[in-house]
Amino acid sequence: AEEAGANRVPIGDVVLPLLGEKVETPGGPAGAAVQNLIERLKIDLFKPIDKGLGFRAYGSYRRLIGMPKDVNYEIVRHHTDDEEILLTDRREMRGERQGGGEGEKCALKIQFSLESAEYATMCLRELTKKESTVLMQKTELKKSSVE
Secondary structure (H helix, E strand, O other), X not given: OHHHHOOOOOHHHOEEXXXXXXXXXXXXXXXXXXXXXXXXXXXXXXXXXXXXXOOXXXXXXXXXXXXXXXXXXXXXXXXXXXXXXOOOHHHHHOOOOOOOOOOOEEEEEEEEEOOOOOOHHHHHHHHHOOOOOHHXXXXXXXXHHHO
């Protein structure tokens, strides 16, 4: 209540609309800008989005920033860059054990839970402060193969 009176909302509580027939556009200048864009692009939020199949854009809301939950991490020591250090379900079914434990190299094993429409790739990008575009991944792959 105190935050609302000061026009301040925690960043984790900010939601953005995915436009559709069941979503209210925001008020104020932001709402006017959205409405202007809808009109300029001649978008009809109530018109089916398909060619006769009856699919409609109902819309939704998404948080601006998602916060991971149930975060756990572990530093895993290992010897070589191609050593299998994580125990997959398949390896566990075969009776194998998790690799690592000793070695001069370190890897970070991280586990977390996200809400619907939140993506682990983006979460890891924010944690590592690395780009996640396809071009950047190809560049990193080329660099590692040269070394």
